[in-house]
Amino acid sequence: MTKLTEPHGRPANQGRRVAARNRAALIAAAREVFAEQGLNAPLSAVARRAGVGQGSLYRHFADRVALASAVLDENVRQIEAAAAAPGASLNSVLGVVTWHLTRSTAFVDLLRVRGDTAEARALSARVRGVLGRCLPDGHRLSADEVMVAVAMVSGAVAGPTLPDRERLALVAWRLLGIEVGPLRSYEVDAAG
Structure with missing residues (x-):
């Protein structure tokens, strides 16, 4: 048995x-x-x-830093996969970014301050690159400006509950005049 x-x-x-x-x-x-x-x-x-x-x-995971790094890497991998999906747009990718902002303290810190390690800076640069590639020709914002907007929204995500954080994030985007797609994760297969 x-x-x-x-x-x-x-x-x-x-x-x-x-x-x-x-x-x-x-x-x-x-x-x-x-x-x-x-x-x-x-x-x-x-x-x-x-x-x-x-x-x-x-x-x-050897320690807390390794675990937090894995969470951050998975967040960024989901954003990259969302951007590579057929029909992806800046709005849809910002929905995935915002989903992570409302659920991941470490992700908020990474995007707000661009990280204090080479690894964190590299992850932040990957997000900036994805957002830059999603910008339609002639968009009023540059990739750097979109990253500043993400950092600003991350500062608004301070509610005690998930619904509060989501509501505040959407209010912040609206105040910035940026439309965001549905807040959602984007599953990445284990091989990818």
């Missing part, structure tokens, strides 16, 4: 076949926990939310 759980109700190690799923679950959980509790939230809370043990968290 196969043992499904270890003592104390922990799931048994299922090996490499679930590694990608666990990593994705940890990134999604970290995004949520960091949004709720800040970047100094206990990593045990992230592991619990992901449904894995802390050992699994540390097998995938």
Whole structure:
């Protein structure tokens, strides 16, 4: 008979076949926990939310910085994928950017201050590049100005609840005279 759980109700190690799923679950959980509790939230809370043990968290991420970096990279990968989708527009991509702004404390910090590490600056530059490529010819804003607008909106995303943050983000975009598509994530396949 196969043992499904270890003592104390922990799931048994299922090996490499679930590694990608666990990593994705940890990134999604970290995004949520960091949004709720800040970047100094206990990593045990992230592991619990992901449904894995802390050992699994540390097998995938050496420390808090590595986990936060993975969340940021996933955010940027989703924005890049949204921009590459058929029919993508600045408005639709800004909807994905804004979804991340309302859910990821680290992403807000990255885009607001352009990061204080080479890795953070590189991620910010990737977002700027995507937004620049989405600008239609003759748009009134440059890529740099759109990044400033994103930073300004990120400053408005301060509500205590997700609906408050979303409402405030949309109000900020409206005040800036920029139309934004639906707020949504953009799933990226594990291979991509």
